[in-house]
Amino acid sequence: xxxxxxxxxxxxxxxxxxxxxxxxxxxxxxxxxxxxxxxxxxxxxxxxxxxxxxxxxxxxxxxxxxxxxxxxxxxxxxxxxxxxxxxxxxxxxxxxxxxxxxxxxx
Amino acid sequence: xxxxxxxxxxxxxxxxxxxxxxxxxxxxxxxxxxxxxxxxxxxxxxxxxxxxxxxxxxxxxxxxxxxxxxxxxxxxxxxxxxxxxxxxxxxxxxxxxxxxxxxxxxxxxxxx
Numbered sequence: 001x002x003x004x005x006x007x008x009x010x011x012x013x014x015x016x017x018x019x020x021x022x023x024x025x026x027x028x029x030x031x032x033x034x035x036x037x038x039x040x041x042x043x044x045x046x047x048x049x050x051x052x053x054x055x056x057x058x059x060x061x062x063x064x065x066x067x068x069x070x071x072x073x074x075x076x077x078x079x080x081x082x083x084x085x086x087x088x089x090x091x092x093x094x095x096x097x098x099x100x101x102x103x104x105x106x
Numbered sequence: 107x108x109x110x111x112x113x114x115x116x117x118x119x120x121x122x123x124x125x126x127x128x129x130x131x132x133x134x135x136x137x138x139x140x141x142x143x144x145x146x147x148x149x150x151x152x153x154x155x156x157x158x159x160x161x162x163x164x165x166x167x168x169x170x171x172x173x174x175x176x177x178x179x180x181x182x183x184x185x186x187x188x189x190x191x192x193x194x195x196x197x198x199x200x201x202x203x204x205x206x207x208x209x210x211x212x213x214x215x216x217x218x
Binding site: 053054057058061065068069074075076077078096099 | 131136138142143175176193198
């Protein structure tokens with residue numbers, strides 16, 4: 001299983017998801033071709049009800065802690081409740097561009 | 107928690123600086139797109155802030171993560187309180203919550 005699949009599997013197993021997008025954006029960065037270092041996540045889960053932004057992202061960070069302390073260098077994420085997602089499906093802020101800094105860790 | 111000398115240093119810094127951004131690179135020369143995006147938002151609002159380059163100090167780079175219990179950099183603190191990283195900052199900016207947060211703390215940007 002590659003990292004992208006691992007991320008999807010872990011989030012699917014840990015959260016009551018209604019929508020998930022895991023986009024490998026590594027090609028935008030200073031890493032070798034086919035790397036799995038930079039990801040963008042859109043996670044829509046009931047688990048985020050009653051949680052603020054910090055708590056939501058922390059939850060995702062915890063689920064993916066192994067990946068984050070290993071190969072994954074950067075995660076951009078949007079964490080929404082099913083209700084918020086229904087109201088606005090346009091959430092897809094552009095991710096920051098790489099400025100070439102450290103290529104190996106977060 | 108305050109036993110750790112790096113945590114002690116961070117606590118002092120966030121107490122002393124109303125708006126402080128732990129980042130990669132400097133506000134003038136950010137070395138990471140996420141850090142650059144945070145600087146851009148703060149500059150856009152005209153908020154005065156202190157930028158601390160974690161790349162200059164490996165112990166700080168690790169220490170800020172354990173201090174905040176947050177695995178990534180950049181990290182923004184306002185009046186001693188952890189606000190979040192790049193995604194949160196940009197979302198709060200988009201909804202206007204960030205501007206409200208600064209106003210609530212009496213931190214003036216260029217719109218007042």
